[in-house]
Amino acid sequence: MIVTIDGPAGSGKSSAAHALAARLGFDFLDTGAMYRAVALAFLRRGIAFTDLHAIEAVLTDLRVDMPGDTILLDGEDVSRAIRTPEVSQAASKVATIPAVRWYLAEQQRATVVGRNMVCEGRDQGTFVFPQAECKFFLTADPQVRAERRCQELAAKGRVIPVEDVLKAQQERDARDASRDLAPMKAAMDARTIDTTHLTNEEVIAQLEKAARACLAPI
Numbered sequence: 001m002i003v004t005i006d007g008p009a010g011s012g013k014s015s016a017a018h019a020l021a022a023r024l025g026f027d028f029l030d031t032g033a034m035y036r037a038v039a040l041a042f043l044r045r046g047i048a049f050t051d052l053h054a055i056e057a058v059l060t061d062l063r064v065d066m067p068g069d070t071i072l073l074d075g076e077d078v079s080r081a082i083r084t085p086e087v088s089q090a091a092s093k094v095a096t097i098p099a100v101r102w103y104l105a106e107q108q109r110a111t112v113v114g115r116n117m118v119c120e121g122r123d124q125g126t127f128v129f130p131q132a133e134c135k136f137f138l139t140a141d142p143q144v145r146a147e148r149r150c151q152e153l154a155a156k157g158r159v160i161p162v163e164d165v166l167k168a169q170q171e172r173d174a175r176d177a178s179r180d181l182a183p184m185k186a187a188m189d190a191r192t193i194d195t196t197h198l199t200n201e202e203v204i205a206q207l208e209k210a211a212r213a214c215l216a217p218i
Contacts, residue, residue, distance in 0.1 A: 001026075002131075003125035003211055007138035008184065010145025012203055016138065017120035019204045024118070024211060029111060031121035031128075032091070032147045033071045034104050036082035037064045039090035041073055049093050059103045066111055085158075092172055098181045101127075105182075125190050127182035134214035136207060137186035141196045146171060166182050169214050 003020065015073040018173045021028035041062055047054045071079050081087070094100050105128045108119065112129075119128070125135035140148075147164035155161055176184035186192050191210055195203050202203070 001012070001133050001215060002112060002129050003118045003134045003136070003214075004129050004132045004187075005120045005136045005138060006116065006122055006125050006184065006186070006190070007136075008140075008145065008176065010148045011138040011140045011167060011171075012198075012200060013136075013138045014118050015200055016195075016203045016207055017118050018138040018208045020211060021118040021201075022216075023118070023208050026116040026118050028069065028109060029066060029117050029119040030069075031104070031108060031119065033126065034064050034066065035084060035095050035100070035105065036061065036087050037071050037078055038100055038104065039094040040078055040082050040087050042094065043087065043090055049090075049097065052097075055097060056099050062103075064104070064107055083190070092175070095122075096138060096175055101181050106192065120186040122166075122176055123182035125187035126185060130187070132154050134211050135187050135190035136210070137190045137192045138203070139192065139194055142166065142169065142173075144181070144196050151216070177199070180192045 003024075003026065005013045005017045005020070014030075015213055020026075041058060042049065042055070045058060047058060049055070063072070063074050071082060081121055101123075105184075108128050112119065119132075121128070122154055125137070143166065146162050146169050149165050149169065150160060150162050153165075193203060193206055
């Protein structure tokens, strides 16, 4: 069974998806890590994000795999390398390139074959897995989302004013929602959960209850 969890940054989808996968005994697909891996590949090769011919040429031979929680780029474990601020910023830009979205959608579909999977991202329930049996869309108040992101960054030793995070978040939301291919939105058959006033445990409990209801008839 495929469970999709979409939504903007700071909505709590990443931590909830991890926890839900663990509780259900499913594998977890971190699509954000896959975009980061592609961004890392472009940065290493010095490819401009506007050079569509070079991008398409690289994608022809690029291999991005996710065995378990590890992200492999052409066989190299880049799980740590993709978590730098530079790669994070690049991944946001890479995600707007249609060729990259088509490429990774195919990679993601191939990854879930024969597996029970919780897939987290921004277009999983609408574009990548429209046939998924169980779909969620998590959202939250923009200010709350920015404050959560600030706390995450502070825990990693990066102190950034919430105003700066909020501005970057608004720009990212606008890009994600307005792109021509696979814009970020809730699937028509997704359950939308506003996490603004919910604890992480409350969010996970709602997800698990709904997911198990989907599992029941199987």
